[in-house]
Amino acid sequence: DRTVNAGRLAADGELDANLRPRSLADFIGQAKVREQLELVLRGAQGRGGTPDHILLSGPPGLGKTSLAMIIASELGSAIRVTSGPALERAGDLAAMLSNLIEGDVLFIDEIHRIARPAEEMLYLAMEDFRVDVVVGKGPGATSIPLDVAPFTLVGATTRSGALTSPLRDRFGFTAHMEFYETDELVAVLARSARILGIALDDDAAVEVAGRSRGTPRIANRLLRRVRDYAEVRGTGEVTLPIARAALTVYDVDGRGLDRLDRAVLSALVQGFGGGPVGVSTLAVAVGEEPATVEEVCEPFLVRAGLIARTPRGRVATAAAWHHLGLVPPADALS
Ligand code: ADP
Numbered sequence: 001d002r003t004v005n006a007g008r009l010a011a012d013g014e015l016d017a018n019l020r021p022r023s024l025a026d027f028i029g030q031a032k033v034r035e036q037l038e039l040v041l042r043g044a045q046g047r048g049g050t051p052d053h054i055l056l057s058g059p060p061g062l063g064k065t066s067l068a069m070i071i072a073s074e075l076g077s078a079i080r081v082t083s084g085p086a087l088e089r090a091g092d093l094a095a096m097l098s099n100l101i102e103g104d105v106l107f108i109d110e111i112h113r114i115a116r117p118a119e120e121m122l123y124l125a126m127e128d129f130r131v132d133v134v135v136g137k138g139p140g141a142t143s144i145p146l147d148v149a150p151f152t153l154v155g156a157t158t159r160s161g162a163l164t165s166p167l168r169d170r171f172g173f174t175a176h177m178e179f180y181e182t183d184e185l186v187a188v189l190a191r192s193a194r195i196l197g198i199a200l201d202d203d204a205a206v207e208v209a210g211r212s213r214g215t216p217r218i219a220n221r222l223l224r225r226v227r228d229y230a231e232v233r234g235t236g237e238v239t240l241p242i243a244r245a246a247l248t249v250y251d252v253d254g255r256g257l258d259r260l261d262r263a264v265l266s267a268l269v270q271g272f273g274g275g276p277v278g279v280s281t282l283a284v285a286v287g288e289e290p291a292t293v294e295e296v297c298e299p300f301l302v303r304a305g306l307i308a309r310t311p312r313g314r315v316a317t318a319a320a321w322h323h324l325g326l327v328p329p330a331d332a333l334s
Helices: 010-019 031-047 064-075 090-098 116-128 165-169 182-196 202-210 216-233 240-249 259-271 279-286 290-303 318-323
Strands: 054-057 079-083 105-109 130-135 142-147 152-157 173-176 307-310 313-316
Touching (some): 054 064, 064 079, 064 105, 064 152, 079 090, 090 116, 090 130, 090 142, 116 130, 182 202, 202 240, 216 240, 259 279, 259 290, 259 313, 259 318, 279 290, 279 313, 290 307
Parallel strands (some): 054 152, 054 173, 079 105, 105 152
Antiparallel strands (some): 130 142
């Protein structure tokens, strides 16, 4: 149901693949991360070694997977892709590690969800390029040391705070990805429109960008929805009135909040008098997983200045009350 959210749908997966930036130069925005990463990669290349392990941290849809692929291609290396939830047993990870060749990039998405035994194996692999594989069970079990080819681990996480500190400490560089500014999303949209052959007016691009929750994946998704509308109800050209009408159909409001964002906001304001309230209570109130509310909705609502995190819980700001067409109480945070 989250048409405009960052969850991955199969069809959008293909779309994402076409639109993925292929090089650092092609990657829009995140100037700071790009500069830092360029230094890490060029430095290692100059020394003829493999770069330190890299952690990419930030909300969904900001380009972590794209950057992982770019890292591999900038290094001229192969990339092996897996994810935290797929590494349930240490043996799953041992199999991946033992197949690496020197210089490979191993990408682990959602690395904060890796199971404990696999995580412990990963420590040793990251630090010493070695794993101990345990064979057998009980008193007869033996541990066989295996060498792993020097590789670069690229981990991606929406919750760097959920990483254990031994794991976090083994990354030589952490890239903190920020939400994109509107002009950066305009550039993302212009690039995508060019690739997809969509006639997108400048002011329509600004409108769609402003409603994309600071997230390129959402910008691309909205672009497709707006294109559908333009082709079915108009001439195919995406103009400002067409973009506005399409976004209304898809329940994306003037600030880019979608239905779940608004549900969270109105639960906070109307259900809990503006807070403070814990994030899991809010999640129950809107019938969503706490992780979705915490990792997808909350970062954006905080960035938009609609909710604030306080030691006692989440609080609605005056802007949140106004956004819902309500008068804030006198003591509301501004
Ligand atoms: P994440 O792994 O952080 O969830 P992805 O790397 O899968 O995000 O990015 C989602 C999509 O957004 C990509 O397929 C790409 O189309 C687009 N995208 C993300 N970042 C950028 C960027 N900096 N420039 C252009 N497109 C981007």
